[in-house]
Amino acid sequence: MASKVGFLGFAVLIVVVLAATSNDGVSADGCEGDLRGLTSRCAQYVLKIGPKIRPSRGCCDVVRKVDIPCVCRQVTPEIEKLVSIKKVLYVAQFCGKDVPHGTKCGSKYS
Structure with missing residues (x-):
């Protein structure tokens, strides 16, 4: 159940990135x-509503291969309405x- 609810929030976060992403997983940005x-x-794990929970091993395996600061630069105010940047x-x-400390992710800083 949680995965169905959470999917919406993170999907919105990634939609901007995927719009600029080629089929091989590397974006134009x-x-x-x-x-x-x-x-x-x-x-x-990143939907604004609901508690903060520890991510799965599968999630972490993918996170380790993604340029998080680059993804963070794609976050718009609309995305921040659904996704918790603190959770990201x-x-x-x-x-x-x-x-890195001071990395901007949407309107927030690490």
């Missing part, structure tokens, strides 16, 4: 990684993905 996998495996940063950090 230089964001690299499995962005489709990021959507399918991590959606439930939490998931990245929990999964061992370095997000």
